[in-house]
Amino acid sequence: xxxxxxxxxxxxxxxxxxxxxxxxxxxxxxxxxxxxxxxxxxxxxxxxxxxxxxxxxxxxxxxxxxxxxxxxxxxxxxxxxxxxxxxxxxxxxxxxxxxxxxxxxxxxxxxxxxxxxxxxxxxxxxxxxxxxxxxxxxxxxxxxxxxxxxxxxxxxxxxxxxxxxxxxxxxxxxxxxxxxxxxxxxxxxxxxxxxxxxxxxxxxxxxxxxxxxxxxxxxxxxxxxxxxxxxxxxxxxxxxxxxxxxxxxxxxxxxxxxxxxxxxxxxxxxxxxxxxxxxxxxxxxxxxxxxxxxxxxxxxxxxxxxxxxxxxxxxxxxxxxxxxxxxxxxxxxxxxxxxxxxxxxxxxxxxxxxxxxxxxxxxxxxxxxxxxxxxxxxxxxxxxxxxx
Amino acid sequence: xxxxxxxxxxxxxxxxxxxxxxxxxxxxxxxxxxxxxxxxxxxxxxxxxxxxxxxxxxxxxxxxxxxxxxxxxxxxxxxxxxxxxxxxxxxxxxxxxxxxxxxxxxxxxxxxxxxxxxxxxxxxxxxxxxxxxxxxxxxxxxxxxxxxxxxxxxxxxxxxxxxxxxxxxxxxxxxxxxxxxxxxxxxxxxxxxxxxxxxxxxxxxxxxxxxxxxxxxxxxxxxxxxxxxxxxxxxxxxxxxxxxxxxxxxxxxxxxxxxxxxxxxxxxxxxxxxxxxxxxxxxxxxxxxxxxxxxxxxxxxxxxxxxxxxxxxxxxxxxxxxxxxxxxxxxxxx
Numbered sequence: 001x002x003x004x005x006x007x008x009x010x011x012x013x014x015x016x017x018x019x020x021x022x023x024x025x026x027x028x029x030x031x032x033x034x035x036x037x038x039x040x041x042x043x044x045x046x047x048x049x050x051x052x053x054x055x056x057x058x059x060x061x062x063x064x065x066x067x068x069x070x071x072x073x074x075x076x077x078x079x080x081x082x083x084x085x086x087x088x089x090x091x092x093x094x095x096x097x098x099x100x101x102x103x104x105x106x107x108x109x110x111x112x113x114x115x116x117x118x119x120x121x122x123x124x125x126x127x128x129x130x131x132x133x134x135x136x137x138x139x140x141x142x143x144x145x146x147x148x149x150x151x152x153x154x155x156x157x158x159x160x161x162x163x164x165x166x167x168x169x170x171x172x173x174x175x176x177x178x179x180x181x182x183x184x185x186x187x188x189x190x191x192x193x194x195x196x197x198x199x200x201x202x203x204x205x206x207x208x209x210x211x212x213x214x215x216x217x218x219x220x221x222x223x224x225x226x227x228x229x230x231x232x233x234x235x236x237x238x239x240x241x242x243x244x245x246x247x248x249x250x251x252x253x254x255x256x257x258x259x260x261x262x263x264x265x266x267x268x269x270x271x272x273x274x275x276x277x278x279x280x281x282x283x284x285x286x287x288x289x290x291x292x293x294x295x296x297x298x299x300x301x302x303x304x305x306x307x308x309x310x311x312x313x314x315x316x317x318x319x320x321x322x323x324x325x326x327x328x329x330x331x332x333x334x335x336x337x338x339x340x341x342x343x344x345x346x347x348x349x350x351x352x353x354x355x356x357x358x359x360x361x362x363x364x365x366x367x368x369x370x371x372x373x374x375x376x377x378x379x380x381x382x383x384x385x386x387x388x
Numbered sequence: 389x390x391x392x393x394x395x396x397x398x399x400x401x402x403x404x405x406x407x408x409x410x411x412x413x414x415x416x417x418x419x420x421x422x423x424x425x426x427x428x429x430x431x432x433x434x435x436x437x438x439x440x441x442x443x444x445x446x447x448x449x450x451x452x453x454x455x456x457x458x459x460x461x462x463x464x465x466x467x468x469x470x471x472x473x474x475x476x477x478x479x480x481x482x483x484x485x486x487x488x489x490x491x492x493x494x495x496x497x498x499x500x501x502x503x504x505x506x507x508x509x510x511x512x513x514x515x516x517x518x519x520x521x522x523x524x525x526x527x528x529x530x531x532x533x534x535x536x537x538x539x540x541x542x543x544x545x546x547x548x549x550x551x552x553x554x555x556x557x558x559x560x561x562x563x564x565x566x567x568x569x570x571x572x573x574x575x576x577x578x579x580x581x582x583x584x585x586x587x588x589x590x591x592x593x594x595x596x597x598x599x600x601x602x603x604x605x606x607x608x609x610x611x612x613x614x615x616x617x618x619x620x621x622x623x624x625x626x627x628x629x630x631x632x633x634x635x636x637x638x639x640x641x642x643x644x645x646x647x648x649x650x651x652x653x654x655x656x657x658x659x660x661x662x663x664x665x666x667x668x669x670x671x672x673x674x675x676x677x678x679x680x681x682x683x684x685x686x687x688x689x690x691x692x693x694x695x696x697x698x699x700x701x702x703x704x705x706x707x708x709x710x711x712x713x714x715x716x717x718x719x720x721x722x
Contacts, residue, residue: 020719026582135525
């Protein structure tokens with residue numbers, strides 16, 4: 001079924017005399033189907049088939065395919081070298097990076113960034129996604145945004161060869177296979193292979209299936225299920241049990257200049273550059289850390305970012321998620337500090353309301369489930385609309 | 389008139405403002421409102437005073453050696469006794485400096501609304517997060533929600549600026565900018581086809597004008613407010629110093645509002661880019677003085693905002709627009 005043009009909705013609304021009935025109609029159409037109505041969306045996006053929109057909404061709800069393996073690596077610790085917890089000098093100053101050249105296969109930027117577009121696999125368009133006001137969360141009345149708001153860093157958890165010259169052919173072969181897999185599954189927006197080559201897998205204006213059930217927050221709003229709202233950047237690396245995920249110097253350099261470009265292009269604050277482990281949640285057991293990639297020792301500083309491990313996860317203080325010993329073991333002290341702060345925050349909020357922490361946690365969890373239900377309802381409504 | 393007296397009791401709207409709390413309900417095709425000042429004052433207890441208050445049906449509570457007069461009459465008593473009224477709210481949320489804010493807020497709400505046995509839809513207004521600052525709205529909203537839920541209502545909240553849109557911008561299919569200039573805050577909401585796409589608040593509003601003018605003139609802020617609401621208007625020449633000072637701080641407030649809008653729009657990355665100019669509606673008690681609209685329009689023109697504006701107007705009923713919008717939202721939810 002073709003999308004309903006905005007003009008038709010407006011005309012139909014204008015025919016409804018009763019203001020309440022008119023509002024009800026608009027909330028039903030512009031609310032649930034708000035993304036398709038925006039005049040700001042380029043024409044080709046507005047022509048997105050309804051099936052695409054259904055998939056977009058569905059991917060807000062379902063953890064997408066992910067190359068990483070949570071369970072096998074949950075006990076990972078990390079030895080990425082001694083990374084000092086420092087803030088990057090360029091706190092929320094957006095690097096000045098511009099596109100220098102663009103060809104069919106490559107983009108080149110002023111900071112030396114080169115993006116290989118030969119493996120790009122378009123996915124569902126990012127239209128509008130809901131965000132929720134911090135402190136005044138109303139599952140039924142989200143705000144709507146369309147631009148990428150942050151970056152989630154991943155590990156591919158794919159097979160690794162020793163990074164030496166005698167393994168060159170194998171390194172290339174594995175890298176190519178990884179590209180094939182993540183391309184097929186639209187797993188990330190960008191993949192950084194072990195040589196530091198950057199491949200655009202999913203265009204930034206599309207949704208990638210990288211974050212699944214996830215929660216993050218900036219100073220004003222909370223993001224739920226980040227597939228639509230955040231860009232996914234994956235390092236081709238693996239977390240060995242009892243060992244660390246590692247990144248080559250070339251990968252770190254690549255991540256740095258890619259991050260510079262993305263932050264400049266979308267005005268992404270440093271606070272919204274986070275690892276998958278920081279945002280991943282499991283609604284089934286209400287625990288954080290369903291995925292554990294970069295649960296510790298992500299090289300924030302080397303990439304030019306502030307250390308976000310000590311930021312209290314909003315999944316805990318806003319939605320009452322808990323954490324288990326396995327995840328604690330995987331995270332190490334840096335992420336722990338954020339957990340402790342989140343717990344403190346939740347205890348203060350509970351005390352301010354004169355209720356126990358456990359009771360308050362239940363209240364928060366209920367709010368989260370309402371949001372998930374609202375998202376599901378929107379998806380179902382959209383499916384029904386498509387069927388008719 | 390209490391809620392139970394109304395004919396149509398399917399849903400109610402409640403504008404919980406720093407200065408006033410306003411109840412809206414639909415009666416047939418019309419809307420009816422009742423307002424209470426969101427303030428109280430304590431006076432020494434005496435049986436005579438209590439008797440008079442009862443006889444005059446002045447809402448009050450006896451607490452030990454004091455009588456607490458709350459709602460509309462608190463203003464008059466404060467003026468008579470030459471004291472400031474105490475406020476349950478400050479800058480749009482529960483007043484952290486007032487120990488009895490919660491109890492008094494409950495009393496004032498109860499003076500407007502009766503408890504209901506069958507769950508009835510009620511939509512109440514909440515402010516938006518202050519521009520450029522951490523919001524602190526959770527406790528405020530949760531407290532109101534609890535009070536109203538305990539009274540038997542099925543409660544939802546609505547952003548105050550959005551409520552103005554729902555009240556006034558029916559003709560543009562609820563697309564435009566609603567601004568509520570109240571006591572504690574100016575709330576701004578950009579709505580597109582009824583969907584809020586940007587909302588924020590500015591912490592300079594009526595109370596800021598009152599307290600600033602009071603500091604300059606040596607008057608009590610409560611007294612300044614009464615004078616302001618009774619007689620202040622723009623475009624006049626005043627020999628009266630208080631009126632002059634009010635004009636200065638009004639201008640400052642308008643500049644803050646416009647600059648705040650400019651900043652918010654500049655930082656917003658997700659606003660719909662519409663070719664059509666956006667209508668703007670001003671509401672709230674602080675927007676009522678004659679000439680306010682013109683002064684705001686002039687400031688807006690000088691600020692060169694990144695969007696075109698269509699009609700800029702003051703709400704048909706500025707004191708009740710937010711409550712009406714909350715009611716419309718509640719009715720739409722039925």
